[in-house]
Amino acid sequence: MSSGEEQVPPPNLPKGSAAKPGDPEWASGLKRLYDSVVDEPLPDTFKDLLSKLDDSGEK
Amino acid sequence: MSDKPKERKLPERSAEDKRAFKRELTEVVPHLRAFARGLCGRPDMADDLVQETMLKAWAAQERFEPGTSMRAWTFVILRNAYLTDMRRNRFRGDYDENVAERILTAPAGQEEPIHLSDLHRALLTLPPERREALLLVGAGGFSYEEAANICGCAVGTIKSRVGRARATLSSMLEDGDIPDRSLEDPAAHRAILEELDEVAAGNGKAAAKAT
Numbered sequence: 001m002s003s004g005e006e007q008v009p010p011p012n013l014p015k016g017s018a019a020k021p022g023d024p025e026w027a028s029g030l031k032r033l034y035d036s037v038v039d040e041p042l043p044d045t046f047k048d049l050l051s052k053l054d055d056s057g058e059k
Numbered sequence: 060m061s062d063k064p065k066e067r068k069l070p071e072r073s074a075e076d077k078r079a080f081k082r083e084l085t086e087v088v089p090h091l092r093a094f095a096r097g098l099c100g101r102p103d104m105a106d107d108l109v110q111e112t113m114l115k116a117w118a119a120q121e122r123f124e125p126g127t128s129m130r131a132w133t134f135v136i137l138r139n140a141y142l143t144d145m146r147r148n149r150f151r152g153d154y155d156e157n158v159a160e161r162i163l164t165a166p167a168g169q170e171e172p173i174h175l176s177d178l179h180r181a182l183l184t185l186p187p188e189r190r191e192a193l194l195l196v197g198a199g200g201f202s203y204e205e206a207a208n209i210c211g212c213a214v215g216t217i218k219s220r221v222g223r224a225r226a227t228l229s230s231m232l233e234d235g236d237i238p239d240r241s242l243e244d245p246a247a248h249r250a251i252l253e254e255l256d257e258v259a260a261g262n263g264k265a266a267a268k269a270t
Contacts, residue, residue: 024229027225029175029178030178030193030197031197031198032175034194034199038090038093040089043106049113049114050081053113
């Protein structure tokens with residue numbers, strides 16, 4: 001009878017985990033879309049840029 | 060309008076500080092890429108946006124408070140850069156089917172009831188302020204409070220944006236009815252720019268009261 005209640009996520013759920021019980025099924029997909037980009041190897045252009053930051057920031 | 064007087068002296072950062080800053084910045088780059096791609100939909104443009112963000116963050120590093128969240132701080136910069144670029148019409152925010160197909164190949168070994176490419180397309184049809192709210196909370200794992208700070212609006216505003224975004228996505232995906240929001244259509248494009256102006260009003264600063 002309490003089906004409308006908001007489910008409290010279990011305390012051991014890591015912060016940042018978006019999937020909670022009661023979430024629509026696409027919710028984990030959204031998280032996965034994001035994570036799939038996070039997990040991509042970083043293109044060289046970014047590594048190049050980061051190393052250039054070193055030079056320009058030199059005092 | 061305000062031409063920021065330069066009276067407030069910021070502490071010079073030591074080489075050690077700069078190294079720490081760069082290390083933290085490096086760590087958040089993958090997150091910046093993920094957020095940017097969710098915002099603008101095109102991987103190449105998203106990466107341009109991230110590079111712009113990295114340069115701006117580096118230039119503004121004196122304003123970063125060590126010990127606070129680098130991810131939240133850089134997201135504000137990225138978001139503002141995105142909004143500015145959008146208004147200059149640099150990103151048309153359109154959806155490239157082929158690129159998306161390649162990028163959004165679901166990780167192997169899992170049954171996917173909903174195609175990720177459908178989800179992504181549906182996401183891109185959301186009004187930008189709802190899309191970013193959902194990305195921050197539903198994908199980036201930020202709390203409502205953190206997301207409100209990033210967007211420069213009230214917590215209640217974020218909650219309602221996320222709620223509406225969820226409802227819209229749920230109904231689109233359940234009905235399999237994902238509208239094409241063509242940016243070739245001038246009326247639609249104008250509407251998007253107007254929405255962006257509203258979003259930009261928050262400016263990602265402190266939690267100003269916005270509706």
